[in-house]
Amino acid sequence: MAINYRRMYNELNSKNEEFENILVKMKAGQDLSTKDILYIDDLKKEDIELIFRVAYPFKQEFIHRPQKKIPLCKGKFQVNFFFEDSTRTRTSFEIAGKHLNADTVNLSGSSISMAKKGETLMDTVRTIRSMNADIIIMRHSKAGTPGMIAKELKCPVINAGDGWHEHPTQTLLDLYTIEEAKGRIAGLKMLLVGDVLHSRVAGSLLRGWNKMGAGEIRVCGPPTMIPKGLEEEFNCKVYYDIEEAIKDVDVVYALRIQWERAASAFIPTVREYSKRFCINPDRLKLAKPDAIVMHAGPINREIDLRTEVMEGPQSKVEEMVTNGFCIRLALLYLLLKGKPGEPSRQKRLIEVRK
């Protein structure tokens, strides 16, 4: 990390500074370089460090307050646009918005008129645009969709998960959690286990690990769940043997087996999967003694992780949820209060209108 934000915060805090002043000083005049939080590749390393610095005061102090309301984003209009089920992501974005005093609206499932009435996505987006939303948080079952709508909108868009592609705010909290536990990300040995093919968590995390200079990235899962070209694309090594893969790693990150699709076609049964790939205490012993265990949730107990591991001292599972909340508070603050950054540099949808 370029700036030791823990020390910085402690100094500010000891001077009894106002919370908002602390945030401003932690920001140190920096703003996000991107207009949106769409894809990890769009973010610079400095953006990620800025997000961590701003998340830290929320984690240290704000979320422990008995009365969690601060008018940092008062009068801002936040739309949570969820085309797919979500518990923790949507709740944490919604509560984060409410704590910052933004007006939040949830559009999800059957409440979206397009689903019933045949409206196209882009027309629904235009409707929201006409209501002058200040920020849109979008989850969609199809890859690339948040990027597509961001092009239509002047306000920031946060990708809360697009298909099998990316889930960047999850990766920001994952990286924050690793940094918090280990003091660094660079040089660490990482292991990702499970259904990488269908996982947007994996899509962002592999990019994030590479961006932050992880020492070694290993991926382990059944070959039917490892997408083609993964090693070249994400600079990682694929293993099929968990005992070999987990040896001496610093971070064990288990992905959720998605019962609904995985069990039917990609693996014979989830039980067989768990026998080969579940992170149990014996397997965890093969990792570094101080290795941490992570999972984005929802967890299939005894399938993805054994309960002893999930609830054990090396597990960061619950910490991750708290950190996710703080990261989202920081993102809303930065995007709603900061100077707007550049639209995504990533090549997007070509112009099809005219």
Add this chain to the structure above:
Amino acid sequence: MRLLIKNGHVIDPSNKIDGKRDIFIDGGFIKRVAKKIQISNVDTVNASGKYVCPGFIDMHVHLREPGREDKETIATCARAAARGGFTTIVGMPNTTPVGDDQTVVSYVNQKAREEGIINVHAIGNITKGAQGKELAQIADLIKAGAVAVSDDGCSVMNAGVMLRALEYLKMFKIPLISHAEDTDIAGEWAMHEGRISTRLGLSGKPAAAEDIMISREIILSEHTSTPVHFTHVNSKIALELIKAAKRRGAKISCDTCPHYFSLTDEAVIGYNPNAKMNPPLRSKDHVDAVKKALNTGVIDCITTDHAPHLLVEKYKEFDYCENGIVGLETSIPLVMDKLVSKKIITPKQMVELMSVNPARILNLRKGTLSEGAAADITIIDPKSIEKVDKNKFESKGRNTPFHGWELKGLPVMTIVNGVIVMKDRKVIV
């Protein structure tokens, strides 16, 4: 109508001509081809420095009529073809209703006669409703004018049905055009399976989905001695299979499309809906194999798979976007720029791929400048350059990935039955 085309570089493989000739047209037919023709009082076209070729034939387009006239009509498709330098197009039967019935084929032919400014032919279905279960009334379809049968867009998954279709076709002289795709392997897919699909988080379809079906069709074709033509081939292994089958003397032919030698799956990056088609754009090794097969003659024809769609059908979540792109107005420029200029094929090979061979495969009395043949002529200026502008298309479709591409080598005149329908890039009828 009398017309004299002077000083052109005539490329007519059927008469082994590849040099400077004059062509005299009278009454819609080729009257004379000679080194120097002197006739007074005749409209003259100076074709100096240009390729003068037997009219180009696109044996795979989607007319969209009947049923989806909002996407394209026979009239607009024919105009697009004329602008693109084609004198004959052949429409696939996946219209609404599908062409499994003689009334649809008759309708297309009648509309083509009334409204088409070039020659338009129809293909009938192999199976009823393109369902791949029961044979369509193929004899009736042929009587109504179908020049081939195909369930393009759908796969005849049942090998027994395909076997019977090929046996039944022994009675006739028309080919079966195979849209080869194993839908079980394909599943739900959005693009080619590989590094780029992994990067974009999109579900991929491997080339094996096509390869396995092409392999099956070759076996059935050899078993029945019935010709099979594979359309939109773009896979390395499929081309190897076809090459080997041809070497054995199997009655196999195939075509590919300009996008399969001009673009790789990297064109999808950014979730570009105009890079979405079936079969999907594939990785560079496949594209290189397509170019090689064009060079060596393993591929017989170039088609466009011209597939116009409405904007709204291409402006949605990538997975939900319709497959396909328009191609009639960019085909010749892409062939000239990406193949002929790069010396992957010779101008003569281009004429074989886009005129002689499609005529031979479909048994059309075309693809030649022999005296007495219908005066269908495509004239190409190998030196002219144009930036592709989708807003200048005659087609109703604007779904092209080539908008803004600068291409060298353009069709500058299209003559159909002795009538100039396109001149200097503009349709004039």
